[in-house]
Amino acid sequence: MCLASQIHLKKYDVATASVISTQPTPDEALKRLVDGNEAFVADEPLPSDLSRERRLTLAEGQQPFATLVGCSDSRVGPEQLFGVGLGELFIVQAAGNNVDTAGMGSIEYSVAVLKVPLIVVLGHDKCGAVAAAADVVTKDTRFPGSIARMIEPIVPAAQRSVDEDKLVDTAVEKNVRRMVERLQKFSELMLIEPQGRGELKVVGAVYELATGRVRWL
C-alpha cells in the first residue's frame, strides 16, 4: 500500500473511530529492543522471522513497533543488533544520526500514521561523522561538497565537548541527547501530543562497536 493511500485510510479510520491499535506500549517496545540486544551481546541473537509467510503478511501493510534514528555506519545494523526481523523497525539513517527535513517527515509519518510507540535515537562510538565535526572545531578542517553541510548539525555537540578527554565519545552522546531533546520538546505537535498522552516515548542510546552493547541514556 502506498504512503498516500495509507494516510487516506488512516483519515477514514479516525473519522469512523475504527482504529484498533495492536501496538505494544512504549515500555513494552523498549523491552523488546533491550532483550534483543542482550541476546545479541551474548552471541545468541534472537531468531528473526524472514519467512515467505511473513513477507506475504507484510505485503498487506506494515506495523513496526519502533522508529530507529541511526547512523549510516555499516557496523551499526539496527535489525541485527536488536535481533528483529522484517517489518519491525522503521529506520531513518544518515551519517551521525542526523535528521534532515526528509528524516523528520519520515519520523512524523511513523508516529502519525503507523502509530509507532517508541523512537530510539542511536549513536555509536568511533562515529566518523562526529569525529569530522570534532575536527571542524579543533582543527578548522574543511570538508568538500555536501559532507560539510552534513556535519554542520553535529558541530554544536562537538563544541560543547571540546574540553573533554574523550572528545568524540562525549560528542556522540551529546549529539544523541540533542536529537532526543528536539524530538521531545521542539518538534511538531504530532510528536509532542502522543508523548503527553503516554503513547509515545523518545529515548537515546549509544552502541558500542566492540561489545555489541547498546548503552541506554
Ligand SMILES: [Zn+2]
Ligand atoms: Zn556514525
